[in-house]
Amino acid sequence: MDPVIAVQNLSFTYPNAAKPALSGVTFQVAAGEFVGITGPAGAGKSTLTLCLNGIIPHFQEGAFAGKVLIQGRDSFAVSCAELARSIGSVFQDPEAQIVAPSVEEEIAFGLENLAVDPPEIDRRIDEALELIGIAGLRHRSTTELSGGQKQRVAIAAAVALQPQILILDEPTSELDPLGTMEVFEVLKVLNQRLKMTIVVVEQKINTLMEYIGRLIILKAGTLVADQPPRAIISRPELLLNVGLKPPPVSELAFGLQEAGFYAEELPLTVDEAYWGLLKCFSKHGGQR
Numbered sequence: 001m002d003p004v005i006a007v008q009n010l011s012f013t014y015p016n017a018a019k020p021a022l023s024g025v026t027f028q029v030a031a032g033e034f035v036g037i038t039g040p041a042g043a044g045k046s047t048l049t050l051c052l053n054g055i056i057p058h059f060q061e062g063a064f065a066g067k068v069l070i071q072g073r074d075s076f077a078v079s080c081a082e083l084a085r086s087i088g089s090v091f092q093d094p095e096a097q098i099v100a101p102s103v104e105e106e107i108a109f110g111l112e113n114l115a116v117d118p119p120e121i122d123r124r125i126d127e128a129l130e131l132i133g134i135a136g137l138r139h140r141s142t143t144e145l146s147g148g149q150k151q152r153v154a155i156a157a158a159v160a161l162q163p164q165i166l167i168l169d170e171p172t173s174e175l176d177p178l179g180t181m182e183v184f185e186v187l188k189v190l191n192q193r194l195k196m197t198i199v200v201v202e203q204k205i206n207t208l209m210e211y212i213g214r215l216i217i218l219k220a221g222t223l224v225a226d227q228p229p230r231a232i233i234s235r236p237e238l239l240l241n242v243g244l245k246p247p248p249v250s251e252l253a254f255g256l257q258e259a260g261f262y263a264e265e266l267p268l269t270v271d272e273a274y275w276g277l278l279k280c281f282s283k284h285g286g287q288r
């Protein structure tokens with residue numbers, strides 16, 4: 001099947017910048033994938049998301065080379081508004097993204113711009129709020145919401161447009177661990193229930209690894225790894241090389257594996273570590 005996102009040898013340099021923000025980046029995303037993008041500050045993660053939703057090259061000047069194909073359409077040849085029909089965007093700071101005084105109006109905003117009929121707008125607002133688990137917020141003022149609620153409203157507004165692909169740039173950077181988990185649970189529902197393709201930039205590697213099917217690591221504008229999370233944690237140097245620590249449960253199991261004690265698949269979650277350790281313990285412990 002054709003990829004829904006194809007990035008081919010993409011390079012981008014901001015005006016007057018000494019070096020490129022992205023350099024020869026190539027990867028593909030298939031329909032229904034849940035992909036994470038991580039890397040240190042300045043690695044080019046935000047620039048890459050701007051290339052995916054067409055803000056680069058349409059609204060940001062700079063030297064652009066290579067190709068970005070969204071559902072087979074060249075981002076250079078198609079307008080941002082046209083791309084927005086296939087790819088929804090959620091940015092880091094919901095404050096900057098939310099423009100309307102009430103939750104209902106915020107979600108209606110994008111739909112009105114697409115000239116969707118009022119009864120259909122009403123239906124889509126209900127559907128999006130229900131799906132994101134914030135139906136009770138429909139009539140609330142956007143200024144009264146917590147950071148986590150605002151971020152979920154921003155996701156609901158993007159989802160109401162029914163994009164096949166959702167791209168999020170550090171959507172949990174302002175959130176505590178509970179808010180972070182809530183956002184990722186919402187993304188899981190969108191991915192599993194609606195088969196939406198999700199691409200999320202995230203630095204909180206522990207949470208990210210539990211949800212994604214593949215992790216792309218950027219460093220200084222280049223792609224340094226593109227593998228499933230279990231392959232990444234079996235090579236801890238990949239994360240350490242970009243200043244990120246592997247999840248503690250994975251690190252522990254990796255250490256035990258090196259010492260010849262842990263023989264199971266490396267765990268990504270505490271739950272997986274628990275069962276893996278229990279199996280190893282029953283093998284080794286039985287010989288006491």
Ligand SMILES: Nc1ncnc2c1ncn2[C@@H]1O[C@H](COP(=O)(O)OP(=O)(O)OP(=O)(O)O)[C@@H](O)[C@H]1O
Nearest residue numbers: 014015017021039040041042043044045046047048
């Ligand atoms: N508008 C801009 N003009 C000039 N240079 C920019 C601009 N935006 C980003 N850059 C530079 O491009 C490079 C990549 O930045 P980018 O914001 O894409 O990285 P990032 O990985 O998202 O970083 P962070 O995690 O800090 O958000 C950096 O060197 C940054 O300074």
